[in-house]
Amino acid sequence: MVCTALLSVLLAGTAVNVPASGLEPTSAPMLRAMEYARAPAILSDVEFIASDEMQGRDTPSEGLRITARYLKARMQRLGWQPGAKDGWFQTYELANKRLDTAGTQASLSSTSDNGTRSCTFSFGADLYLSTPFVPNAGTTEGDAVWLGSGVSAAFDAGDWKDRVGFVSEPADAGERQKVFSRARSEGLKALVVVAAAGDDVATRLAARTKRLVAGSPRYVPPSEGGEEGRNQRTNRPSVTNWHMPRASFERACSALGVDSATLGEEARELKLRWNETRVVDATSKVTVENVVGFWPGSDPVLSKETILISAHYDHVGVTDGQVYNGADDNGSGTSGLLALAEVLANHGPLRRSVAMIWVSGEEKGLWGSQAWAAEPWLPGEAKAVANINMDMIGRNAPDDLMVTPTTKLDKHFNGLGLLADQLSPLEGFPKLRSADEYWSRSDHASFAKLGIPVMFLFADVHADYHKPGDDVEKIDADKIRRVVRLVSRIVDAMQGETLLPPVK
Numbered sequence: 001m002v003c004t005a006l007l008s009v010l011l012a013g014t015a016v017n018v019p020a021s022g023l024e025p026t027s028a029p030m031l032r033a034m035e036y037a038r039a040p041a042i043l044s045d046v047e048f049i050a051s052d053e054m055q056g057r058d059t060p061s062e063g064l065r066i067t068a069r070y071l072k073a074r075m076q077r078l079g080w081q082p083g084a085k086d087g088w089f090q091t092y093e094l095a096n097k098r099l100d101t102a103g104t105q106a107s108l109s110s111t112s113d114n115g116t117r118s119c120t121f122s123f124g125a126d127l128y129l130s131t132p133f134v135p136n137a138g139t140t141e142g143d144a145v146w147l148g149s150g151v152s153a154a155f156d157a158g159d160w161k162d163r164v165g166f167v168s169e170p171a172d173a174g175e176r177q178k179v180f181s182r183a184r185s186e187g188l189k190a191l192v193v194v195a196a197a198g199d200d201v202a203t204r205l206a207a208r209t210k211r212l213v214a215g216s217p218r219y220v221p222p223s224e225g226g227e228e229g230r231n232q233r234t235n236r237p238s239v240t241n242w243h244m245p246r247a248s249f250e251r252a253c254s255a256l257g258v259d260s261a262t263l264g265e266e267a268r269e270l271k272l273r274w275n276e277t278r279v280v281d282a283t284s285k286v287t288v289e290n291v292v293g294f295w296p297g298s299d300p301v302l303s304k305e306t307i308l309i310s311a312h313y314d315h316v317g318v319t320d321g322q323v324y325n326g327a328d329d330n331g332s333g334t335s336g337l338l339a340l341a342e343v344l345a346n347h348g349p350l351r352r353s354v355a356m357i358w359v360s361g362e363e364k365g366l367w368g369s370q371a372w373a374a375e376p377w378l379p380g381e382a383k384a385v386a387n388i389n390m391d392m393i394g395r396n397a398p399d400d401l402m403v404t405p406t407t408k409l410d411k412h413f414n415g416l417g418l419l420a421d422q423l424s425p426l427e428g429f430p431k432l433r434s435a436d437e438y439w440s441r442s443d444h445a446s447f448a449k450l451g452i453p454v455m456f457l458f459a460d461v462h463a464d465y466h467k468p469g470d471d472v473e474k475i476d477a478d479k480i481r482r483v484v485r486l487v488s489r490i491v492d493a494m495q496g497e498t499l500l501p502p503v504k
Contacts, residue, residue, distance in 0.1 A: 129240075150165075405436060
């Protein structure tokens with residue numbers, strides 16, 4: 001007995017094959033295979049995926065495409081099979097809306113007994129947008145009103161529905177957002193934020209302007225009937241938030257007989273008419289990719305049941321020349337999935353099949369997982385029966401790991417959560433914390449809509465979340481390794497006649 005127990009420990013490395021309450025112990029073949037999840041190899045994958053050369057893996061971007069091909073090459077080398085209809089990549093389309101700068105313009109006009117005078121504003125010279133999202137095409141017309149710096153008193157001074165508001169730009173970004181929100185709630189048709197004297201609006205918003213001209217891709221689920229159908233369903237009035245240099249505004253005031261020096265905090269009718277035209281090219285499409293690998297099961301019946309394991313491989317790209325590498329978000333989950341693929345390649349087939357999917361567009365609104373869930377496809381007769389999703393698993397305290405759904409989300413809680421709670425102490429995570437507040441924030445939420453049990457493993461946000469400091473030197477590769485081992489144990493526990501333990 002002593003010799004047998006010692007052999008079990010040696011085969012498992014530092015892990016002991018201890019059964020959790022109500023579970024069979026992790027199988028010896030899986031324990032041996034788990035030793036192929038190695039921290040140095042995981043770190044080397046993170047170093048490539050989160051390198052400056054990948055330029056933050058924005059969706060879409062060349063860095064994202066290179067990363068997809070890196071994942072494909074790694075899976076091919078491990079002997080996995082392609083898991084998408086046309087090979088390794090499941091493609092989906094984004095509608096690329098692009099602002100036509102030549103056709104987009106606005107004017108202010110005044111009418112008197114002597115006729116009509118007008119002053120025209122050109123986009124990129126007199127008009128700018130701070131949002132990276134291309135507005136809808138169309139025209140907007142309304143009487144202009146001055147609202148000071150957008151303080152509540154100016155908004156409260158009258159009914160400004162269907163007007164076009166002009167405000168002097170608040171210095172604080174939070175206050176600017178309040179003004180934009182108030183403009184929408186008051187029913188303004190547009191808001192024009194006039195910059196302070198000397199503020200170089202063109203330079204400040206150059207990156208946003210470049211993005212608007214290049215285009216703003218968006219995924220529109222098939223259920224929404226395309227971009228036109230989406231706009232009809234939202235049925236919200238469009239409020240364009242323009243930015244205008246102070247010199248352009250004062251030039252217009254001078255030409256149209258308004259003394260700009262008298263404009264203070266009080267609301268005032270300008271007795272001017274605003275007319276804007278937004279020209280948008282929405283004809284182009286952009287194709288992006290999810291990467292899907294397939295590991296066929298050995299059981300003639302159970303192999304048709306597929307455990308879908310996911311991680312998003314995109315991040316947020318480059319802003320103002322700074323690369324947001326996303327080593328933890330989600331280079332950690334992306335590399336963890338590769339390590340898990342290596343574990344299974346060294347284990348051999350399980351009874352059930354396993355599919356691994358690296359999805360794009362998570363940072364933009366779960367685009368890739370939505371696209372796969374809209375048209376789920378796996379080889380042969382395989383169908384997804386459960387999903388385990390990993391996102392941001394490489395930072396914070398070594399023993400800290402979170403999970404959702406927990407029992408508090410009783411509508412969604414399932415046997416995956418039971419397995420995770422029972423097996424996590426074996427990999428150095430004594431008690432999993434709740435990540436229920438993140439239930440809708442990552443790709444498991446898309447897969448849950450298929451009616452299958454899902455689970456999200458997550459190590460929480462940190463000071464570098466969505467910032468340039470999320471770099472590889474801060475990654476705890478051993479923590480990723482232990483999360484991979486935990487998932488390996490969970491997958492091994494899902495190979496019985498019953499997929500998951502029942503939830504009482």
